[in-house]
Amino acid sequence: MSTITVRDAKIEDAARILEIYAYYVEHTVISFEWDVPSLEEFENRMRDIMKKYPYLVIERDGKIEGYAYAHPFVGRAAYDWSSELTIYLDHDARKGGLGRRLYEELADRLKKMGILNLYACIGYPQVEDEYLTKNSAEFHAHLGFELVGTFHNCGYKFDRWYDMVWMEKIIGEPHAGQPAVKSYSEIKE
Structure with a gap:
């Protein structure tokens, strides 16, 4: 039986995380980035996110x-909120429940911070092809996200145009006098 662990990412994890991400940049439209960032650039992205939000990794047998991570919506x-x-x-680790576990732990941490709404911006094919399927949107729907908008032909990669969908999941109740959102470091202490 495998041991599955979710933990906070460390900058030292960046090389492995970038290895996972590079596959999606080079072979899919799941990321609309055209070029794999350098390790230094990726580490800087991680540091920026970690200033306020959770950045988590999931390990199987170490x-x-x-x-997964959260970042500002609009900024x-x-x-x-x-x-x-x-x-x-990892492209070989899909469809085994790891994504669900990772997202659920991320949502729990965000809720403790005071986040109310979760959003996912997802590449969406008009016709599925070798670069993009509807799996990501289906994964999010399975976790309770709802489609809230479609942008048509807004992403261009591999000499093809793709749609982008926004999906939303409400995890908190908005009200007047809403307390300020805490940074992730505040709720970890």
């Missing part, structure tokens, strides 16, 4: 099999 103070999520699993 090997990182995926990662204005009025949107502090909303967060965009990102998740990637």
Whole structure:
């Protein structure tokens, strides 16, 4: 039986995390990035996210099999209670429940921070092809996300146009006098 662990990512994990991400940049439209970032750039991205939000990895028997993190939605103070999520699993580790476990732990941490709304921006094919399927949108729907918008022909990669969908999951109750969102470091203490 495998041992599955979810933990906070460390900068020292960046090389493995980047290895996972590079597959999606080079072979899919799951990421609309065209070029794999350098390790230094990727480490800087991780540091920026970790200033306020959780950045998690999931390990199976001590090997990182995926990662997920939250980041600002839009980036204005009025949107502090909303967060965009990102998740990637090693391309050989999909369909085994790791993504669900990782996302559920991420959502639990975000809820403790005071986040109310979760968003996912997902590449969506008009016709499935070798670069993009509807699996990501289906995964999010299975976890309770609802489709809230479609942007048509807004992403271009591998000489093809793709749609982008936004999905939303409400995890908290908005009200007047809403307390400020805490940083992740505050709820870990």
